[in-house]
Amino acid sequence: MAKDKQSFEEDLKRLQKIVEELAEGKLTLGESLKKYEEGVKLAQGCSQALSDAQRKVELLMKKEGKSSLEEFDEKGIKGD
């Protein structure tokens, strides 16, 4: 399951902030290591979300005003 868009963006922003803070070099060693650890985790999480191979292709159907999702069969495509 792909990561939620919002949390991905938040994670990415957090990661960027951590990189900036670390680059400034004003943190203590303990703080630096803590941030570094968090940053590495965020980076891994983000790139994993992007590399996730699982996906769904579905059809949004409407019957009597109600929406439902159906599996989409890609073999059914004829092409124009």
Added chain:
Amino acid sequence: MILENTFADVWIEGEVSNFKAAPSGHFYFSLKDKDSVIAAAMFSRSNKDLKFKIEDGLKAICRGRIDVYPPRGQYQLIVDNLEPKGIGAQQLAFEQLKKKLAKEGLFDSAHKKELPVMPFSVGIVTSSTGAAVRDILQILKKGARGVNVVIRSVRVQGEKAASEIAEGINDLNKFSRQADESGGGIPHIAGNKVDMIIVSRGGGSVEDLWAFNEELVARAIYASRIPVVSAVGHQINLTLSDLVADFFVETPSAAAKIIVDKKNSLLAEIDNLQHQLNFSIQETINNLNNSVIALRHTLKSPLDRLLEKQQLLDELYSGLSNNMRSFLKLTRETAGSYIKRLEALSPLAVLSRGYSLSMAISNDVIIKDASGLKPKDKVKTILGKGSFISTVEEVNNG
């Protein structure tokens, strides 16, 4: 009657002026060229199918019949059909609609939404059996496998296409909002928020793509809360959906490529951020390490000073012993010379040169003055080598 019968089917070309649309729905205007003018009426049953608006200045070809308007006894042209001259009716309608929507601000860049940083869930409004969906899915499969796709299948050409496309865009918005609000309530739908909508169809003739020029579609795209990418296959003219959409590309594949590119550049960015993280922490550690080395240096320096003192001491010491040695040497030499001088002063040395030393036997006092002697005194005489004793015979007092 003769007139009406003779001119029952005429074509007149001219420029529209004094155009009025009456509340009844009938149009009244004049058609003129540089020499003449004729009044014209286009009744509502004839004008209701016009796709464009008639405006003053429009050059038109009108087909109709000549009639007399009895109250004024005036000839007029009853227009059955009106075509713009030099430009297709459809094209004119398009231009007019475009002008209208532009005036309303539908194309303003201020209204354009940013595409998401990474669309993890993409809605596609297109025909589920068309080339567009196939192209998009293929590219996503190759380049961005993690992206979920929700297809809202619609007709993309023909009379109903425009309303279906507009509905599809609305549906995806509603669906995404449901997913937003349900937060797990509706199985299957929860978590299927749509981040981005692609409105698409493959290439075709201007007529094939016409649905994407319809007002309904343009307004649906404008109203979409979710960013819309218009991907209508075309070579030359932009469709209205291109103009309204937040982003447009010229093929369905290009729309999918946006997502793949986003993914790749994000991966590169994350990689870069990771490198920066590593660099920074390394830098921090190096800096601290340098500080420690500097501190250790400072701590070490009293020791160093002690060593320096020791060295100085050693030098002084060795200097001292050198001095002592030369002092001793000097002393020895001085003593030697004293000894020599002492030796030179020794009476024995004088005796060795032939002198002798005499002393009275009675008191062992060296005799320096003959007056102290008298005959018969015994005297001991010391020579350079050995001695003898003699008796005084005679005394001569100098």
